[in-house]
Amino acid sequence: MSTAAAGRRTWRRKLAIAVASLVAFFALAEVGLRLAGYPRVGGMRWIADDELQQLPAPFQDAIRGDDEPGREPIRVRINSHSLRGEDFPSAKPAGEKRVLVVGDSLTFGAGVDEDEAFPARLEQALAAAGAPARVVNAGVNGWACWHYRRWLEARGFALAPDALVVAVFFGNDMEGPRLLPRVGPAWLENALERTATFDWLLALYRERLWKQVRAWRQGVSVAEVEAELAAYTGGAENARSAEQQLEIWRAQAFPQLEALRDEAQARGLPLLVALIPTYVACKAPATPRPYRLWREALGELGLDCVDLEPLLRPSGDGAWLSWDHGHLNAQGCADVGAALAKEVLARGWLR
Incomplete structure (x- = not known):
């Protein structure tokens, strides 16, 4: 040899x-x-999407562990439309009224059960008022105005809604799309996530390492990354001036909302924009200037807006998850759902 x-x-x-x-x-x-004990309870599966970057994988019935301390883990059902809630036909049955509520994780109901999310509370309030309608929870974690427009154009308008509610969160919905930290494409995570080893490695990365990686890539400190994250999720004040924030909104989010406004008008579809403040904005002694500028600027776009800050401010901590001030708790969701029902009914959209 x-x-x-x-x-x-x-x-x-x-x-x-x-x-x-x-x-x-x-x-x-x-x-x-x-x-x-791995893989841990929880873990929604995601699928890659050409229009929206990623979506919850359809036909899931998962238990997640991100509920409030002391509560049972919450159940998350994802239907055939990659949305939270029971399944429903794409074609609207005769006589059915439909309301689409588009938003991010606040709309999805992160931290609360399916029937506690505010779209479900809106449906319950409408039924109690004698105006039954199917309210579709089209909230997806991590979405912003960029996603709202694309989802409606690609999927939402085809569901033949009778009214549209776009829930815009002051914390992060007004900037360009940002994905949650991932370690690979969605299809790869989908294939691997059932393994305990991958679940452990993913938890290690997301809980301990991704901030260091982001800081290294941006050439900043971990503290600066944490401050950026706190402001982005609405748990702290933004370091930018009100004018700087407004310019970013005008460049990134306002064109999306204007396009939605025009599309809804062309279809004869009533559109309501629900303005959701951050915990920090509600806890401030007075309405923060950036929030006032945001509210005024949206009004100048000719959008029919309802400001939820006066509703949530008196509730203080009582409207927000105790462990995550970026999301509403069950009581906060109930209050928002009831308020939106009053707005929809007052406009006579479901007659």
Whole structure:
């Protein structure tokens, strides 16, 4: 046997040993982590989407552990439309009224059960008032105005709504699309997420490492990344001036809302924009100037807006999740749902 052939055989043997060792390591890790309780409860599956970047995978019925301390884990059902809630036909049955509520994780109901999210509360309030309608919860975690427009154009308008509510959160809906920190494409996470090893590695990355990675990429400190995140999720004041924020909104979000306004008008579809303040805005002694500018600027676009700050401000901490001030709790959702029902009924959209 030549020296070259012997070398190739040795190389292949070493490679086989390395691969076998790696497989054995992950097999042992998988067994050990499963004994330790992984994969943990929770974890919505996502699918890649050409129009919207990503969507919840349809036909899920999952239990998530991101509820308030002391409560049972919440149930999350994702229907055939990749939206939260029970399934429904795309074609609207005769006599049915439909209201689409488009938004982000506040609309989705992060931290509350399906029937506690404010679109469900809106449906309940309409039924109690003698104006039954199917209220579609079209809220998706991480969405912004960019997504609202694209989802409606690609999917939402085809559902033949009788009224449209766009719930815009002051914390982060007015900027361009930002995805949650991911370690790979959605299809790869979908394929791997059922393994305990991947679940553990993903938790390690998201809970401990991604801030360091982001800081390294941006050339800033971890503290600056945390401050940016707190402002983005509505849990702290933004370091930008009110004028700087307004310019960003005008460039990134206002064109999306103007396009939605024009599209709704062309279809004869009533549109209500619900303005949802941040926890910080509600806790301030007076309405913050950036929020006032935001509210006034949206009004100048000719949008029919309802400001929910006067509703949520008196509630203080009572309207927000105790562990996540970026999202409403069950009481806050109930208050918002009831308020939106009054607005929809007052406009006579479901007669």
